[in-house]
Amino acid sequence: MIGHTIAIHNGKEHLPIYITDRMVGHKLGEFAPTINFRGHAKNDNKSRRSYYYNLL
Numbered sequence: 001m002i003g004h005t006i007a008i009h010n011g012k013e014h015l016p017i018y019i020t021d022r023m024v025g026h027k028l029g030e031f032a033p034t035i036n037f038r039g040h041a042k043n044d045n046k047s048r049r050s051y052y053y054n055l056l
Contacts, residue, residue, distance in 0.1 A: 008032040 002021050007014040010032040017031045 010034045 001019050002024070003019065005016050005018050006028065008017050008028050008031065009015075010029075011034050015032050017028070023031065
């Protein structure tokens, strides 16, 4: 199967994954990410000021 493209379902859609020799021995689900990380919360000064104000 090395050199073929397989469609792997991630729970929402099928993703085309090209199989290479380094993938042998792994499970196919490892190559289909299920969660998209969108970053941490925005660092705004307004919320920081209100936090310190409430501590006083």
